[in-house]
Amino acid sequence: MVDYIIVGFGLAGLSFAEQLENNSNSYIVIEDNSQKSSRVAGGLCNPVILKRFTAAWNASDQLKTAVTFYKNIEDKLGESFVVDLPIFRRFNSIEEQNTWFEACDKPVLAEFLSSELVKNENSSLDVPYYYGQVHKTRRIDIKKMLSIYVDYLKEGKRYIEESFEYDRLTIKEDSVEYKGVKAKNIIFCEGFGVKKNPFFNYLPLVGNKGEYLIIKSTELQLKEAVKSSIFIIPLGENLYKVGATYNNQDKSSDTTRVAKEELQEKLAKFLKADYKIVDQVAGIRPTVKDRRPLIGTHPEQEKIHILNGFGSRGIMIGPSVAKMLYDYIEKGIDMDPEIDIKRFDGLR
Template sequence: MLDYILVGAGLSGIAVAEKLIDSGKNIRVFENHSQSSSTVAGGIYNPVILKRFTLAWEADEQLKTAIPFYRSLEKKLKTSLISEMPVYRKFHSVEEQNNWFAAMDKPSVAAFLSPNLISQINPNIPSDFSFGMVKNTGVINTELLLDAYRKYLKELDVFITEDFQYDMLQLKNDQFNYKGFQSKRIIFCDGFGMARNPFFNKLPLNGNKGEYLIIKSEALKLEVAVKSSIFILPLGKDLYKIGATYNNKDKTPEPTEDAREYLLEKLRTLITCDFEVVGQVAGIRPATADRKPLVGEHSEYKGMFCCNGFGSRGVLIGPTVARKLIDFIENGTPIPSDINIRRYAKKC
């Protein structure tokens, strides 16, 4: 008898699995690697929305949970996952500079914005209106995290690589039965795969396709993240991630030529040095209309839960939301109404 079956081992699934393992629960995790949004995620943790200079939803509190969570995983997995790195916002006008300083009047935002503008951060990234630095930011190596944590689950003999066949899941005597496994509860952390999940596919999960380029430039020599109309993220060894696109219509997993040309056009207006494209990746972000996660228990099937809808901020949101879900299941602590799927009561 298992305590939990988990479906999905992306950022959501890892956060949930780690909370359960730390609590001594007996789990099995099913993952078929079909959803790549966590793999291709930028990995930047940044609490500030740099288009409007406002704090992202509960980002300051999420940051307090996320960083210790990833630090603990670094120790457990014996690998480096966090790179502290400032993010520099390139200004395009005096108005943007003024908006930056106006945002600093809000104490919650001011803690993350430097009051000192910088005229140049790199000779290959010119700006007529300087740069603003966002503090307490960095990067989670999501690709390394996923690989290392799945290896850890395999070592625990709780990881199963296969398509989850929803029609084979049965509920009998308040227990879930799936291919010989019996469990008290099941949690779906299946990302955009929820669109095929018959138990939760009526929830308003809107796939948002994101594409990134990987470039190589020996001349750029950039060691910080830069945000303009796109972002540049150093990867080391003269490699940089360039992104990202946001496409609400295309739900195909393959990279596209349109996205490539869009990112190249933006990049050429941002940097002045030579580069070559060495890769392109794409993934469907599990986004919601109100930009809040989808967390909670199915209205009909007791013991069945979902933890989804993290959008483009999964590295920040995941640890906090996973904790709130498990606290609800194990301790009866109410799930906040703004993330509870009960806000869509007629859908599930």
């Protein structure tokens, strides 16, 4: 008997596992590597929506929780995967620069947006105006973090590498049972994979495919993440992530030539240095129609829960909402109706 079965080990599964670790609950994880969102993500922990210069949902609180959360995992696993990484927004016009200044005066953004513009000093980039700098941003090497966490789970014999078979789940009054493992609760954290889940596939998870190119350029020598129509994110050793694309039609995790060409075209508008493409990656962001996470308990099965719908901001959202779900299940603390799946009961 364990306290929890977690199905899926991306950012959602990891965020819930950490709640269980911190509260000394027992659990096992089942993961089949069918979805890639967390493992291909840019890894930016960024409180600002840089298209419109607005704060992300609950940005200030979520950022504080997230930074402490990832640093605690670093301490526990004895590895580092959190780096401070300034983000520079490249302006396309004087009007955009002026809009930035207006945004700097808004109370929710004042702590994040610098009102001192930054001049481009890098001759490999075409920057006709100034940069605006976002404070308090970081990059989390999610792929590394998940891989080290999986090793840690394997050591404790808590990791099963297989596809969860939904029809093998037996539901009892006070527990569930899956292939001989009895658990008090089961949490589904499958990202876009939830589409195959008969308990929760009524939820309006849309899914938005994103692709990145990984490029190598010795000439570029960029230390900050630069955001123009796309991001260039430094990874170290002259490697950079370039992207991402947004596509809500194609729901496969395969890389495409169309995305490669789109990214190269956008890059050509502001990168003047030579580069070589060394890789291309793709994943489906678990986006939701109303842009809020999907958290809660199945309307009829009180031992079956979901943690999903992190959209394009899983790094910041995950740690806070995983705690809300844990507190709801274990302590009966009411959940924010904005994120509770109850808001979609009418769709069943």
